[in-house]
Amino acid sequence: MKTILIIMLLLLPALAFAEDVTFKFGGFIPSANSDIWEVNVDETTFSVSNMAGGYVAGEIDLFLGRHFNFACEVGYYQKDVLVEDIDFEYPDGWPIEHVVYLRTVPLQASFKFLPLGRNRKIIPYVGGGLGFYFWDYQEYGDFVIYRYDDPEIITGYYQSTGVDLGYHGMFGLMIPIGWHYSVNAEIKYVRVDGNLGNDFDPTFEPIDLSGIYATAGISFWF
Structure with missing residues (x-):
């Protein structure tokens, strides 16, 4: 929440120049194409589709002539999933469970190209850009370590x-x-990786935070 408040404060001055303010609602479908995700898929009931979740965002646009917009967007996604180990359980038959949690707060800058201009009944556009992605990945609960030698359950x-x-x-x-x-309706593909910290095995590759954002929204033009 602190991160979101800081970003919103930084964007407030840009509202003075905005010609379009958009509120978006939709979902995020992660790619989850890195080994930390694969370990959860292989060892637990986790599925990549479990991490699909809701996404909300706000965007401001500046018109650059008839065919171009410059846009800044800040969004929010959060999802947690309870998973069970598929190979081990407690002696009393109780499942060994932990939570997989991901939160991302994208701060994106984009250029949009409107090939037909904006004086149309339907206005298509394409675009792209760069962004900073504030993220938080967690796993907490019960785990099995040394699963192939001398299995042990830890919290x-x-x-x-x-x-x-x-x-x-x-x-x-x-x-x-x-x-x-x-x-409005929009499909956006994002590519971003993040290095995992010291809490995780140092042999893990960067976590894949990429995926598809699908949103619908309403814009207010000034």
């Missing part, structure tokens, strides 16, 4: 946080309603 809490640079591409549609509003 632990493991966390890694970071801020990493990523890039994205997107396409979308705006449908104007009168002169001052539009409804």
Whole structure:
């Protein structure tokens, strides 16, 4: 929450120049294509699809002529999943469980190209840009260690946080309603990795935080 408040304060001056303010609601579907995700898939009931979750965002746009926009967006995603070990259980048959948790707060800058201009009944656009991704990954609960030699059950809490640079591409549609509003739909693919901290095995590769953001929203034009 502290991170979000700081970002919002930094973006407040930009509102003075905004010609379009958009509120977006939708979902995030992670790629989860790195070994820390694969370990959970192999050893527990975890599935990558479990991490699909809701996403909300706010965006401000500056019009650069008829065919271009410059946009800044801040968003929020959070998901936690309770998983069970698939190979081991407690002597009384109780499952060995832990939680997998991910939170990301993207701060993105984008250029959009509107090939037909913005004076249309339906306004398509494509674009891309860069962003800083504030993230928090956690696993906490009960775990099996030395699972292939002398299995042992432990209780632990493991966390890694970071801020990493990523890039994205997107396409979308705006449908104007009168002169001052539009409804929007957008698909955005983000590519970003983050280095895991000391709580995790140092042999792990960077965690894959990439994925697809699918949103719908409403814009207010000034």
